[in-house]
Amino acid sequence: MNTMLGTMLGAKCLRLQRGLPFFTQQRWHSFRERKRFYKNVSISQIGSNKFEVNLDKRKLRTPLGNIFTVPTEPLAIAVATEWDAQKEIIKQHTMHLTSLCNTAQDNPSMRAKDKVVRGILHFLDTDTICYRLNEPVELVQFQTAEWDPMLEWINKKYDTEITSSTSIVGPQIPDSTKEMITKHLSTRSDWALVGYENTVQCLKSVVLAFALIDREITVERAVDLSNLELNYQVQRWGNVEWSHDIEYADSKARVAAASLFVHLVTEQTKKISKSSLL
Known part of the structure; x- marks a missing residue:
């Protein structure tokens, strides 16, 4: 049992180590709890495609001091709901959509779109469901039954060739597959990519993130x-x-917020039902 457990932990640690340079998630909010200082929360439209969130008569601001603005009304409503749901104490660590908006707007790491896409793509080389163990037999069967359908799905939908491997170095991902994933991500907005990146980080899997965001x-x-x-x-x-x-x-909350964020910044938002994301 100790040998098997050690093998599993070793494989997991390797995946995390390989992903560390691209796994840093910017959490641009303070975990210091504050007393609620406002009574009412509202949103206001600025121009044709910008929306602000107001706490009484104060405009919400980002951690870098910018006036908090989002590109769609549904996202503004969702953020306002997070703030309105706070009780006597403001618990900012529970407001995942607000945090994602802060990251998208402030862009604290000053990354261009192509760099974000490359960062997401790097997770494909260490994708959780691509790394398999060859023992015990029950786990191998469990992995095959649960993970293989996800690989079949993404390969069919996105015309990719993603496979699994029991090798410590992982499977070889063809350049054509990386180009296809890059092409898809490049069509998404900068804001949507923040949601993609956080979903991938939380799940440690590009395959699972795509399946979730596509509502598979x-x-x-x-x-x-x-x-x-x-x-x-x-x-x-x-x-x-x-x-x-x-x-x-906590994992479900973060994954739900990140995947929902992608939809809230796209035109398809109005077609999404609550049940499809839970």
């Missing part, structure tokens, strides 16, 4: 597939209930 799978399903090896261990050996439950809930 639900948020819960995406998180479960991303944590398949952990879930296998929990089923066999049990878990620390409160710790696992909290981490699972």
Whole structure:
């Protein structure tokens, strides 16, 4: 058991190490809790495609001091809802959409669009569902049954050739596949790419992120597939209930917000139902 567990942990650590240079997520909000200082939350339209969020008569601002503006009304409403839902204490770490907007607007790392696309693409080389173990047999069968359909889906829809491997260096991703993924991402707006990037980071998988954003799978399903090896261990050996439950809930919240963010900044927003994203 110790050998098998060590192998799994070693493989997981390698994937994380390989992804670290591109895995840094900018969290541009303060975790310091403050008392709620406003009563009413509203939105206002500025020009043809900008919307602001108002806290009483004050304009919401980003961490860099810019007036908080978003490109669509649905996104403005969603952010205003986050602020309106705060109780006596403002818990900014729970306002994931606000955080994503701050990152998109302030662009603190000053990255151009092509650099963001390359950063997302790098996750393809360390995609969670592409790395497989060759023991124990039950886990191998579990991975095949749960992950292979996702590979089949993305290869068919995006005309790619993404495979899995038990090698420590991972599968070889053809240049044609990387070009196809790059082409798709390049058609998305700078704001949408923030959502893509955060979804990929949370799930540690480009494949699962695409499937979720394309509404092929639900948020819960995406998180479960991303944590398949952990879930296998929990089923066999049990878990620390409160710790696992909290981490699972937090993962779902972040993944849901990031994927929803992509839709809220696109024209398709009005066609999205709440049930399709939960």
